[in-house]
Amino acid sequence: MSVVARQGFKYSIIGYIGFLLGTVSAIFIFPNDFEFYGKLRYILPTAEMLVPFVVLGISYSNVKFFHSVEKDGKKQNMLSLSLLTVFINFIIFSAVFFVLPYFYPKFRHSEAWKIKEMILPLILILSFCAIFNKYTSNYKRIVVSNIFDNLFPKIANLGAFCLFFYFAFSQKVAFAFFFGVFALMLFGYIYYTNKLEKIQLDFTTDYFKKNDFWKDFFNYSFFGFLGTFGNYLAINSFMIGEFMGMEEVGIYSVLYALISLISIPQLGLFNISAPIINKTLADGDMVELDRFHKKTSLSLYFLGAVLFSCIMVGFPYLTQFMPKNGTMLREYEPVVWIWGSAVLIDLATGFNGNIISLSKHYRFNILVMLLLAGLTIGLNYYFIKNTDLKLIGIALSTAISLIIYNVVKIVFNYIVFKVSPLTIEMIFVSIICTLAITVAIVLPTFDSNFINLIYKPTVVLILIYIGNYFTKVFPIENYLNAKFIKSVFKIK
Numbered sequence: 001m002s003v004v005a006r007q008g009f010k011y012s013i014i015g016y017i018g019f020l021l022g023t024v025s026a027i028f029i030f031p032n033d034f035e036f037y038g039k040l041r042y043i044l045p046t047a048e049m050l051v052p053f054v055v056l057g058i059s060y061s062n063v064k065f066f067h068s069v070e071k072d073g074k075k076q077n078m079l080s081l082s083l084l085t086v087f088i089n090f091i092i093f094s095a096v097f098f099v100l101p102y103f104y105p106k107f108r109h110s111e112a113w114k115i116k117e118m119i120l121p122l123i124l125i126l127s128f129c130a131i132f133n134k135y136t137s138n139y140k141r142i143v144v145s146n147i148f149d150n151l152f153p154k155i156a157n158l159g160a161f162c163l164f165f166y167f168a169f170s171q172k173v174a175f176a177f178f179f180g181v182f183a184l185m186l187f188g189y190i191y192y193t194n195k196l197e198k199i200q201l202d203f204t205t206d207y208f209k210k211n212d213f214w215k216d217f218f219n220y221s222f223f224g225f226l227g228t229f230g231n232y233l234a235i236n237s238f239m240i241g242e243f244m245g246m247e248e249v250g251i252y253s254v255l256y257a258l259i260s261l262i263s264i265p266q267l268g269l270f271n272i273s274a275p276i277i278n279k280t281l282a283d284g285d286m287v288e289l290d291r292f293h294k295k296t297s298l299s300l301y302f303l304g305a306v307l308f309s310c311i312m313v314g315f316p317y318l319t320q321f322m323p324k325n326g327t328m329l330r331e332y333e334p335v336v337w338i339w340g341s342a343v344l345i346d347l348a349t350g351f352n353g354n355i356i357s358l359s360k361h362y363r364f365n366i367l368v369m370l371l372l373a374g375l376t377i378g379l380n381y382y383f384i385k386n387t388d389l390k391l392i393g394i395a396l397s398t399a400i401s402l403i404i405y406n407v408v409k410i411v412f413n414y415i416v417f418k419v420s421p422l423t424i425e426m427i428f429v430s431i432i433c434t435l436a437i438t439v440a441i442v443l444p445t446f447d448s449n450f451i452n453l454i455y456k457p458t459v460v461l462i463l464i465y466i467g468n469y470f471t472k473v474f475p476i477e478n479y480l481n482a483k484f485i486k487s488v489f490k491i492k
Helices: 003-028 034-050 058-064 066-071 075-103 105-109 116-137 143-165 171-196 206-226 232-243 246-266 269-283 286-321 326-331 333-348 352-357 362-386 391-417 424-442 449-471 482-488
Strands: none
Touching: 003 143, 003 246, 034 116, 034 143, 034 171, 034 232, 034 246, 058 066, 058 075, 058 116, 058 206, 066 075, 075 105, 075 116, 075 206, 116 143, 116 171, 143 171, 206 362, 232 246, 232 362, 232 391, 246 286, 246 326, 246 333, 246 391, 269 286, 269 352, 286 326, 286 333, 286 391, 286 424, 286 449, 326 333, 333 391, 352 362, 352 391, 362 391, 424 449
């Protein structure tokens, strides 16, 4: 079994463990105190949103130029100067952060200013981690970095919350644990990088000055920096925390954990599809790319629609098993419908963005990412300031932004590559799932919430299976057999 295959398999396992840990915690633990959980979920996304202004895309250049600097024996020089530049950028960023209140006095009343003692150090740690993450990926080692990036933040959230809520420690102690986990993550990155190859700091600039290499390095970094602005989830958390409150951030985060279940089929899609996309683009075989695009998109949409349907009919009863605040989530059921539908549409577009990013038109992806960020911020601000919809407004904002974002990419890919993810079968899937949801909702409800939680999604699954049996939209029989199940658990 090759290194890449082993790493890919382990990477997927870690991803699913992290996903399961985060989802179970969000459903059964964090609803105990939305206010404190909201603070935790405000700090990390806010720091993640600001990290690009410190890293400035340098992490991506550590991948782009790795093999060329390795040939010249200067990869340690690149790593050292990257870390030094990030540290200098952080000093400048911090200076701007502290000067900003003198030009914009209202900034002193923001949540970001109030907890700057947590956010600023976390930005520095995450910025260094971003460099080490991309640098170590050059060694085709992605499992350890996935543990750091996927599991550590969830452990930080869960551990800090449990210390505060279950063990009655102060918020300061909980925050100290939260920060300590990320500090440990950075030391882990340093140790692991040094284990792959001993770190030898080299801050000389002669190599980068030669043939104006620094210009190529800077230009690529800048494009990487521009492509990091599409994190609408971090933008949402930040704006909800600033304009609504920490309790709403906590509710939003739990709802997101539920909705993200719909995206399970998408996990690992890019790693699997990237080689095929690359080959078809290199061969100019747009017919094969279109066929593969449609097939993959239909699979994602069908599986996502099945999960979405089960969540829709089971959500009201699931909230009854959550801690005391589960009833608050029930009030925001429209968020699940609206946001879930948007995620479903996103699944239907398949690897739209990956086609663009792997082609010579990769810069267009940067433009649409900026469009997504701009739409998210603008629409969030509109719904927050001009309506009383609260989180429902945020859900509408996210849905509108994602739909426009994906429509633009669909149109671009169709014009440039003559490929499209959309098929007539998707309409049949939508009809089947809508009918299944409708029937499950109107069926009698039992007094036992547990029975309802099991029975109604089961009805949905049976109806979707029957509908698919007659329409032959999706080849379920290829997956519901012993041979496929055995293949899932094979390492080779």
